[in-house]
Amino acid sequence: NNDKAQNAYLYLLFEYELIDQVGTFLEEQEKNEFVKFRALYQLKRENAKYKLEDIIDIHSVCAETKFL
DSSP: OHHHHHHHHHHHHHHTTOHHHHHHHHHTSOTTSSHHHHHHHHHHHTTOOOOHHHHSOHHHHHHHHTTO
């Protein structure tokens, strides 16, 4: 259940363009965790024009977190 909360937290950080906070959070996690978020983070750091929805399905994030 902690993973669900962390996914929701990361989603919100990306939604509000808090990229530095995303980086801080990801640095504290294992390298094999949050792979899709890490990919988007790298793209954002390189000023790529991808949106969160291009990589991560918001409906799956919401479905996973709605029972927290």
